[in-house]
Amino acid sequence: MMPPQMLKRTTILPTVxxxxxxxxxxxxxxxxxLAVRGAxxxxxxxxxxxxxxxxxxxxxxxxxxxxxxxxxGDGPPTTFRVPLYPMFLAAVTFGHQALFPVLxxxxxxxxxxxxxxxxxxxxxxxxxxxxxxxxxxxIYPYYLVHDTALxxxxxxxxxxxxxxxxxxxxxxxxxxxxxxxxxxxxxxxxLTRANLAAFAMFAPLWLAFAGGSHxxxxxxxxxxxxxxxxxxxxxxxxxxxxxxxLTGSITLSTQNGxxxxxxxxxxxxxxxxxxxxxxxxxxxxxxxxxxxRKELKARGHNKALVDExxxxxxxxxxxxxxxQTLGNGFRKVVDTxxxxxxxxxxxxxxxxxxxxxxxxxxxxxxxxxxGRRDWREHSIFYAQFVSFAAVTAGFFGHxxxxxxxxxxxxxxxxxxxxxxxxxxxxxxxPQALPCPDAPHSETQDDKRGLTSPTLHxxxxxxxxxxAEYFPARLQ
Numbered sequence: 001m002m003p004p005q006m007l008k009r010t011t012i013l014p015t016v017x018x019x020x021x022x023x024x025x026x027x028x029x030x031x032x033x034l035a036v037r038g039a040x041x042x043x044x045x046x047x048x049x050x051x052x053x054x055x056x057x058x059x060x061x062x063x064x065x066x067x068x069x070x071x072x073g074d075g076p077p078t079t080f081r082v083p084l085y086p087m088f089l090a091a092v093t094f095g096h097q098a099l100f101p102v103l104x105x106x107x108x109x110x111x112x113x114x115x116x117x118x119x120x121x122x123x124x125x126x127x128x129x130x131x132x133x134x135x136x137x138x139i140y141p142y143y144l145v146h147d148t149a150l151x152x153x154x155x156x157x158x159x160x161x162x163x164x165x166x167x168x169x170x171x172x173x174x175x176x177x178x179x180x181x182x183x184x185x186x187x188x189x190x191l192t193r194a195n196l197a198a199f200a201m202f203a204p205l206w207l208a209f210a211g212g213s214h215x216x217x218x219x220x221x222x223x224x225x226x227x228x229x230x231x232x233x234x235x236x237x238x239x240x241x242x243x244x245x246l247t248g249s250i251t252l253s254t255q256n257g258x259x260x261x262x263x264x265x266x267x268x269x270x271x272x273x274x275x276x277x278x279x280x281x282x283x284x285x286x287x288x289x290x291x292x293r294k295e296l297k298a299r300g301h302n303k304a305l306v307d308e309x310x311x312x313x314x315x316x317x318x319x320x321x322x323x324q325t326l327g328n329g330f331r332k333v334v335d336t337x338x339x340x341x342x343x344x345x346x347x348x349x350x351x352x353x354x355x356x357x358x359x360x361x362x363x364x365x366x367x368x369x370x371g372r373r374d375w376r377e378h379s380i381f382y383a384q385f386v387s388f389a390a391v392t393a394g395f396f397g398h399x400x401x402x403x404x405x406x407x408x409x410x411x412x413x414x415x416x417x418x419x420x421x422x423x424x425x426x427x428x429x430p431q432a433l434p435c436p437d438a439p440h441s442e443t444q445d446d447k448r449g450l451t452s453p454t455l456h457x458x459x460x461x462x463x464x465x466x467a468e469y470f471p472a473r474l475q
Contacts, residue, residue, distance in 0.1 A: 034111040040145065066095055081255065368412055
């Protein structure tokens with residue numbers, strides 16, 4: 001007969017006191033996130049992936065894998081877009097149109113975002129919030145579908161979440177190694193999507209000046225901020241040097257000026273935001289005069305000159321229509337943060353998006369408000385929303401552009417849900433026997449035998465146990 005201790009259920013997960021630890025529970029959530037993302041993309045099939053994604057990313061990836069550098073077809077080297085996502089595709093596919101390696105790699109990125117969301121929530125609000133944040137991110141409908149789409153969303157969402165997690169930790173610890181990781185993650189995020197540069201420049205300033213509770217001494221924070229910005233600059237520098245060699249201009253992308261014009265011309269809202277900005281782009285380009293076409297053709301040998309031409313056209317429109325530009329910017333921000341997806345979808349996808357995103361947004365805003373006393377630490381999140389809104393107002397935005405911010409709605413929503421759960425459990429907990437491990441004075445209920453024998457607890461123990469899962473920072 002087996003000894004009693006062998007009859008206990010065994011587990012490969014990390015345990016504390018015989019029960020799965022917080023990391024063991026999060027590992028189960030992450031494995032679920034990985035599996036469900038892969039299953040959904042596998043169900044929709046390869047044709048949907050290749051036909052409905054951004055094909056130019058894979059075109060760049062094929063040339064990279066073939067050893068032809070970052071270019072289209074047999075054309076010259078390009079600085080059309082920042083290079084990290086095409087390089088990622090080239091690394092996982094070797095230039096072959098194979099679904100499985102991309103599906104697996106991007107599902108891992110999505111699972112990595114789940115992990116980062118949980119750890120950010122744990123840093124801010126405790127273990128219960130971590131489990132809630134991980135679970136919500138794992139099943140968040142937009143991420144379930146788009147984490148494995150042919151677009152850079154999953155990569156830069158993960159990189160930004162990782163950068164924020166590391167920044168929060170280095171602010172408290174003053175670790176040079178963690179600051180190095182944060183700078184590397186920020187640089188990689190900028191090389192995935194250029195419009196993240198504004199936040200990347202702010203983050204080291206936040207690290208240096210965001211004091212308050214739990215922060216390392218300011219001299220230490222200043223030093224790690226210098227390390228962070230230095231590593232970030234070194235990460236981005238090779239791309240900027242290459243851009244200068246090719247175009248004579250230090251730029252992340254030779255589409256910045258074009259995008260400024262695209263978001264600020266008479267035809268911007270001809271199709272956008274109900275449809276893709278690409279539809280408005282077609283209308284605006286078709287409306288160019290013959291003289292404007294000649295000017296563009298004369299600059300066609302240098303993409304930087306073409307980009308500069310569009311930039312000046314966009315600035316001219318802004319100067320000539322200042323109030324309309326202001327109103328249009330507000331409209332872009334409202335549409336991008338709106339509950340209906342942009343571009344619009346059919347009824348059911350729109351309903352699912354409205355319910356999931358709308359709920360997280362409301363709870364997230366409430367959580368931010370309740371946690372406002374920690375505004376110094378939380379300003380790293382405020383800055384991301386403000387910088388994104390500013391870029392969107394000046395250029396344009398879609399739901400996919402904003403999606404990397406949804407994880408922070410989820411984190412703060414998890415914080416407020418953890419507090420509500422704590423209060424609910426406190427109200428419904430049975431009355432407890434006194435703890436033999438701590439001194440107690442005998443109460444009238446003790447004398448009459450009215451205390452419930454169903455729970456071993458005391459004020460000291462319950463405070464210790466509840467503090468682990470339900471910190472009072474949002475109460």
